[in-house]
Amino acid sequence: MTHATGTKYLKNGMLPHMWCSGCGIGILMGAMVRAFEELEYTNHETVVVTGIGCTGKLDDYLTTNALHVTHGRALPHATGVKAFNPRLKVVVIMGDGDSVTIGGNHLIHAARRNIDVTAIILNNFNYGMTGGQASGTTPEECITSTTSFGNPEREIDICALAEVAGANYVARQTPYHGWELKENIKEALNKKGFSLVEVVSPCPTHFGKNNEMLEAREMLLWLQEKSLPVEKYRKLGVGEKKDYFAVGTLVDRNAPDFNTRYEEIRKRALEL
Ligand SMILES: Cc1ncc(C[n+]2csc(CCOP(=O)(O)OP(=O)(O)O)c2C)c(N)n1
Numbered sequence: 635m636t637h638a639t640g641t642k643y644l645k646n647g648m649l650p651h652m653w654c655s656g657c658g659i660g661i662l663m664g665a666m667v668r669a670f671e672e673l674e675y676t677n678h679e680t681v682v683v684t685g686i687g688c689t690g691k692l693d694d695y696l697t698t699n700a701l702h703v704t705h706g707r708a709l710p711h712a713t714g715v716k717a718f719n720p721r722l723k724v725v726v727i728m729g730d731g732d733s734v735t736i737g738g739n740h741l742i743h744a745a746r747r748n749i750d751v752t753a754i755i756l757n758n759f760n761y762g763m764t765g766g767q768a769s770g771t772t773p774e775e776c777i778t779s780t781t782s783f784g785n786p787e788r789e790i791d792i793c794a795l796a797e798v799a800g801a802n803y804v805a806r807q808t809p810y811h812g813w814e815l816k817e818n819i820k821e822a823l824n825k826k827g828f829s830l831v832e833v834v835s836p837c838p839t840h841f842g843k844n845n846e847m848l849e850a851r852e853m854l855l856w857l858q859e860k861s862l863p864v865e866k867y868r869k870l871g872v873g874e875k876k877d878y879f880a881v882g883t884l885v886d887r888n889a890p891d892f893n894t895r896y897e898e899i900r901k902r903a904l905e906l
Protein backbone atom coordinates (compact mmCIF):
# COMPACT_ATOMS: atom_id res chain seq x y z
CA MET A 635 0.00 0.00 0.00
CA THR A 636 1.38 3.43 -0.87
CA HIS A 637 0.98 6.29 1.55
CA ALA A 638 0.18 9.89 0.65
CA THR A 639 3.23 12.18 0.61
CA GLY A 640 1.40 15.43 -0.08
CA THR A 641 4.40 16.69 -2.08
CA LYS A 642 2.20 17.79 -4.96
CA TYR A 643 0.92 20.61 -2.69
CA LEU A 644 4.47 21.85 -1.98
CA LYS A 645 6.27 24.34 -4.22
CA ASN A 646 9.40 23.07 -5.95
CA GLY A 647 12.75 24.30 -4.66
CA MET A 648 11.45 25.62 -1.31
CA LEU A 649 12.92 22.94 0.96
CA PRO A 650 14.60 22.87 3.41
CA HIS A 651 12.07 25.08 5.16
CA MET A 652 12.78 28.11 7.33
CA TRP A 653 11.70 26.70 10.71
CA CYS A 654 14.23 25.92 13.47
CA SER A 655 15.30 22.33 13.93
CA GLY A 656 12.91 20.62 16.33
CA CYS A 657 10.03 22.98 15.53
CA GLY A 658 6.70 21.21 14.99
CA ILE A 659 5.43 23.49 12.20
CA GLY A 660 7.02 21.28 9.51
CA ILE A 661 5.26 18.22 10.97
CA LEU A 662 1.96 20.09 10.89
CA MET A 663 2.57 21.05 7.24
CA GLY A 664 3.39 17.42 6.35
CA ALA A 665 0.22 16.15 8.05
CA MET A 666 -1.93 18.78 6.36
CA VAL A 667 -0.70 18.16 2.80
CA ARG A 668 -1.08 14.40 3.30
CA ALA A 669 -4.64 15.03 4.45
CA PHE A 670 -5.25 17.15 1.33
CA GLU A 671 -3.96 14.34 -0.86
CA GLU A 672 -6.03 11.64 0.83
CA LEU A 673 -9.16 13.80 0.44
CA GLU A 674 -8.24 14.57 -3.18
CA TYR A 675 -8.25 18.32 -2.69
CA THR A 676 -7.42 20.32 -5.81
CA ASN A 677 -5.32 23.49 -5.73
CA HIS A 678 -7.96 25.64 -7.42
CA GLU A 679 -10.71 24.80 -4.87
CA THR A 680 -8.45 25.09 -1.79
CA VAL A 681 -7.61 28.37 -0.05
CA VAL A 682 -5.15 28.45 2.84
CA VAL A 683 -5.36 31.65 4.89
CA THR A 684 -2.52 32.50 7.27
CA GLY A 685 -1.78 35.22 9.78
CA ILE A 686 1.63 36.47 10.89
CA GLY A 687 4.39 34.62 12.73
CA CYS A 688 6.48 31.49 12.24
CA THR A 689 3.28 29.45 11.81
CA GLY A 690 1.86 32.04 9.43
CA LYS A 691 4.78 31.46 7.04
CA LEU A 692 3.35 28.04 6.16
CA ASP A 693 1.51 29.19 3.05
CA ASP A 694 4.85 30.22 1.46
CA TYR A 695 5.43 26.53 0.75
CA LEU A 696 2.06 25.65 -0.80
CA THR A 697 0.80 25.42 -4.36
CA THR A 698 -2.82 25.93 -3.25
CA ASN A 699 -4.45 29.36 -3.29
CA ALA A 700 -3.19 31.33 -0.32
CA LEU A 701 -3.91 34.56 1.51
CA HIS A 702 -1.33 35.89 3.97
CA VAL A 703 -2.94 38.59 6.11
CA THR A 704 -2.29 40.72 9.20
CA HIS A 705 -1.64 39.33 12.67
CA GLY A 706 -4.82 38.13 14.36
CA ARG A 707 -7.03 38.70 11.32
CA ALA A 708 -6.84 35.41 9.45
CA LEU A 709 -10.31 34.26 10.54
CA PRO A 710 -12.24 37.35 9.37
CA HIS A 711 -10.46 37.12 6.00
CA ALA A 712 -11.31 33.41 5.78
CA THR A 713 -14.93 34.22 6.63
CA GLY A 714 -14.99 36.68 3.73
CA VAL A 715 -13.54 34.12 1.31
CA LYS A 716 -16.14 31.52 2.36
CA ALA A 717 -19.01 34.01 2.16
CA PHE A 718 -17.92 35.06 -1.34
CA ASN A 719 -17.65 31.49 -2.65
CA PRO A 720 -19.09 28.78 -0.35
CA ARG A 721 -17.78 26.05 -2.68
CA LEU A 722 -14.17 26.81 -1.71
CA LYS A 723 -12.44 24.69 0.95
CA VAL A 724 -11.01 27.22 3.36
CA VAL A 725 -8.26 26.29 5.83
CA VAL A 726 -6.86 28.81 8.32
CA ILE A 727 -3.39 28.34 9.82
CA MET A 728 -2.52 30.38 12.91
CA GLY A 729 -0.19 30.52 15.88
CA ASP A 730 -1.51 30.86 19.44
CA GLY A 731 -0.72 34.58 19.36
CA ASP A 732 -2.62 34.98 16.12
CA SER A 733 -5.65 32.90 17.06
CA VAL A 734 -6.38 33.40 20.76
CA THR A 735 -4.31 36.38 21.89
CA ILE A 736 -4.40 39.27 19.43
CA GLY A 737 -7.10 37.52 17.36
CA GLY A 738 -9.11 35.87 20.15
CA ASN A 739 -12.29 37.75 19.50
CA HIS A 740 -12.42 36.53 15.89
CA LEU A 741 -12.06 32.91 17.00
CA ILE A 742 -15.03 33.23 19.35
CA HIS A 743 -17.24 34.71 16.64
CA ALA A 744 -16.18 32.37 13.82
CA ALA A 745 -17.07 29.43 16.11
CA ARG A 746 -20.29 31.06 17.30
CA ARG A 747 -21.39 31.71 13.72
CA ASN A 748 -20.34 28.18 12.78
CA ILE A 749 -18.57 29.38 9.65
CA ASP A 750 -17.67 26.39 7.47
CA VAL A 751 -13.88 26.73 7.67
CA THR A 752 -11.17 24.64 9.33
CA ALA A 753 -8.81 26.40 11.74
CA ILE A 754 -5.49 24.69 12.50
CA ILE A 755 -3.69 26.32 15.41
CA LEU A 756 -0.08 25.59 16.29
CA ASN A 757 0.18 26.30 20.01
CA ASN A 758 3.88 26.80 20.78
CA PHE A 759 3.14 28.60 24.09
CA ASN A 760 4.66 31.92 22.99
CA TYR A 761 5.15 34.54 20.29
CA GLY A 762 7.79 32.58 18.40
CA MET A 763 8.74 34.90 15.58
CA THR A 764 9.36 37.98 17.74
CA GLY A 765 11.52 36.35 20.43
CA GLY A 766 9.37 34.18 22.68
CA GLN A 767 7.22 36.72 24.52
CA ALA A 768 4.35 35.35 26.64
CA SER A 769 1.07 34.80 24.78
CA GLY A 770 -2.42 33.91 25.97
CA THR A 771 -1.49 30.21 26.05
CA THR A 772 1.79 30.46 27.97
CA PRO A 773 1.20 28.14 30.93
CA GLU A 774 1.03 29.78 34.34
CA GLU A 775 4.43 30.02 36.10
CA CYS A 776 6.43 29.34 32.90
CA ILE A 777 9.50 31.40 31.98
CA THR A 778 9.47 33.43 28.75
CA SER A 779 11.36 36.49 27.53
CA THR A 780 8.66 38.72 29.09
CA THR A 781 8.03 36.63 32.23
CA SER A 782 11.59 36.04 33.43
CA PHE A 783 10.52 34.91 36.91
CA GLY A 784 7.36 33.02 35.93
CA ASN A 785 4.09 33.84 34.16
CA PRO A 786 1.56 35.27 36.63
CA GLU A 787 -1.37 34.76 34.22
CA ARG A 788 -3.47 31.67 33.63
CA GLU A 789 -3.41 30.15 30.14
CA ILE A 790 -6.31 29.83 27.69
CA ASP A 791 -7.42 26.30 26.79
CA ILE A 792 -7.93 26.77 23.02
CA CYS A 793 -10.11 23.67 22.58
CA ALA A 794 -12.36 24.49 25.55
CA LEU A 795 -12.81 28.02 24.21
CA ALA A 796 -13.78 26.71 20.74
CA GLU A 797 -16.20 24.23 22.30
CA VAL A 798 -18.11 26.76 24.40
CA ALA A 799 -18.14 29.24 21.53
CA GLY A 800 -20.01 26.67 19.39
CA ALA A 801 -17.51 24.90 17.10
CA ASN A 802 -18.87 21.75 15.44
CA TYR A 803 -15.56 19.87 15.64
CA VAL A 804 -12.60 20.26 17.99
CA ALA A 805 -9.50 18.06 18.20
CA ARG A 806 -6.03 18.27 19.71
CA GLN A 807 -2.81 16.52 18.71
CA THR A 808 0.96 17.08 18.87
CA PRO A 809 3.99 16.53 16.57
CA TYR A 810 4.58 13.33 18.55
CA HIS A 811 1.29 12.06 17.06
CA GLY A 812 1.92 12.75 13.34
CA TRP A 813 -0.37 10.02 12.02
CA GLU A 814 -3.25 10.86 14.36
CA LEU A 815 -2.78 14.53 13.53
CA LYS A 816 -3.34 13.82 9.84
CA GLU A 817 -6.47 11.81 10.68
CA ASN A 818 -7.87 14.61 12.88
CA ILE A 819 -7.14 17.18 10.16
CA LYS A 820 -9.06 15.00 7.68
CA GLU A 821 -12.03 14.77 10.05
CA ALA A 822 -11.95 18.53 10.54
CA LEU A 823 -11.81 19.18 6.78
CA ASN A 824 -14.76 16.84 6.23
CA LYS A 825 -16.87 18.52 8.92
CA LYS A 826 -19.51 21.06 7.86
CA GLY A 827 -19.37 24.09 10.13
CA PHE A 828 -16.52 25.49 12.18
CA SER A 829 -13.80 22.93 12.90
CA LEU A 830 -10.59 23.40 14.85
CA VAL A 831 -7.46 21.33 15.37
CA GLU A 832 -4.98 22.46 18.01
CA VAL A 833 -1.41 21.22 17.61
CA VAL A 834 0.42 21.49 20.95
CA SER A 835 4.04 22.03 19.92
CA PRO A 836 6.26 24.04 22.30
CA CYS A 837 8.74 26.35 20.51
CA PRO A 838 12.13 24.75 21.27
CA THR A 839 14.13 27.88 20.43
CA HIS A 840 12.42 30.23 22.88
CA PHE A 841 9.97 28.47 25.18
CA GLY A 842 11.97 25.22 25.24
CA LYS A 843 15.23 26.96 26.09
CA ASN A 844 13.70 28.39 29.28
CA ASN A 845 11.61 25.37 30.22
CA GLU A 846 13.91 22.37 29.78
CA MET A 847 12.86 21.45 26.24
CA LEU A 848 15.60 22.89 24.04
CA GLU A 849 16.17 19.75 22.01
CA ALA A 850 13.49 18.20 19.79
CA ARG A 851 13.93 14.89 21.63
CA GLU A 852 13.11 16.46 25.01
CA MET A 853 10.11 18.22 23.54
CA LEU A 854 8.77 15.02 21.98
CA LEU A 855 9.27 13.09 25.22
CA TRP A 856 7.44 15.85 27.13
CA LEU A 857 4.55 15.64 24.66
CA GLN A 858 4.46 11.87 24.99
CA GLU A 859 4.45 12.06 28.78
CA LYS A 860 1.88 14.84 29.17
CA SER A 861 -0.69 13.82 26.54
CA LEU A 862 -3.40 11.25 27.18
CA PRO A 863 -6.03 9.89 24.78
CA VAL A 864 -9.22 11.80 25.53
CA GLU A 865 -11.08 8.69 26.79
CA LYS A 866 -8.38 8.12 29.45
CA TYR A 867 -8.09 11.80 30.28
CA ARG A 868 -11.83 12.09 31.00
CA LYS A 869 -11.60 9.32 33.60
CA LEU A 870 -8.98 11.21 35.68
CA GLY A 871 -9.97 12.97 38.88
CA VAL A 872 -10.04 16.78 38.90
CA GLY A 873 -6.73 16.96 40.78
CA GLU A 874 -4.95 14.64 38.32
CA LYS A 875 -6.13 16.45 35.19
CA LYS A 876 -3.82 19.42 35.72
CA ASP A 877 -0.76 17.26 34.99
CA TYR A 878 -1.97 16.11 31.54
CA PHE A 879 -3.81 17.25 28.44
CA ALA A 880 -6.22 15.30 26.25
CA VAL A 881 -5.47 14.38 22.63
CA GLY A 882 -7.96 13.09 20.06
CA THR A 883 -11.41 14.24 19.03
CA LEU A 884 -12.89 16.36 21.81
CA VAL A 885 -16.07 17.67 20.16
CA ASP A 886 -18.03 16.29 17.20
CA ARG A 887 -21.49 17.69 16.54
CA ASN A 888 -23.58 18.75 13.57
CA ALA A 889 -25.25 22.10 14.25
CA PRO A 890 -26.20 23.82 10.95
CA ASP A 891 -23.40 25.99 9.64
CA PHE A 892 -23.79 29.70 8.89
CA ASN A 893 -24.47 29.34 5.15
CA THR A 894 -27.19 26.72 5.72
CA ARG A 895 -28.95 28.91 8.31
CA TYR A 896 -28.58 31.98 6.10
CA GLU A 897 -30.19 30.18 3.14
CA GLU A 898 -33.11 28.97 5.32
CA ILE A 899 -33.80 32.49 6.54
CA ARG A 900 -33.38 33.98 3.05
CA LYS A 901 -35.94 31.52 1.60
CA ARG A 902 -38.38 32.29 4.42
CA ALA A 903 -38.02 36.01 3.78
CA LEU A 904 -38.70 35.54 0.04
CA GLU A 905 -41.95 33.69 0.81
CA LEU A 906 -43.36 36.62 2.81
C1 LIG B 1 -0.86 43.88 14.79
C2 LIG B 1 0.52 43.32 14.99
N1 LIG B 1 1.05 43.32 16.23
C3 LIG B 1 2.28 42.79 16.42
C4 LIG B 1 2.99 42.27 15.37
C5 LIG B 1 4.37 41.72 15.60
N2 LIG B 1 4.42 40.28 15.52
C6 LIG B 1 4.81 39.63 14.41
S1 LIG B 1 4.87 37.96 14.59
C7 LIG B 1 4.34 38.12 16.20
C8 LIG B 1 4.20 36.91 17.10
C9 LIG B 1 3.55 35.76 16.44
O1 LIG B 1 3.19 34.81 17.43
P1 LIG B 1 2.17 33.67 17.09
O2 LIG B 1 0.98 34.20 16.44
O3 LIG B 1 1.96 32.84 18.31
O4 LIG B 1 2.95 32.83 15.98
P2 LIG B 1 4.36 32.05 16.08
O5 LIG B 1 5.41 32.99 15.58
O6 LIG B 1 4.58 31.69 17.52
O7 LIG B 1 4.15 30.87 15.22
C10 LIG B 1 4.14 39.45 16.56
C11 LIG B 1 3.72 39.93 17.90
C12 LIG B 1 2.38 42.27 14.09
N3 LIG B 1 2.98 41.73 13.03
N4 LIG B 1 1.16 42.80 13.93
Ligand code: SF4
Pocket residue numbers: 652653654656657658659688689758762763837838839840
Ligand atom coordinates in the same frame (compact mmCIF):
# COMPACT_ATOMS: atom_id res chain seq x y z
S1 SF4 C 1 11.22 30.42 16.71
FE1 SF4 C 1 10.06 28.73 17.62
S2 SF4 C 1 8.09 28.68 16.50
FE2 SF4 C 1 9.56 29.90 15.29
S3 SF4 C 1 10.46 28.43 13.84
FE3 SF4 C 1 11.82 28.55 15.64
S4 SF4 C 1 11.11 26.87 16.97
FE4 SF4 C 1 9.47 27.25 15.48
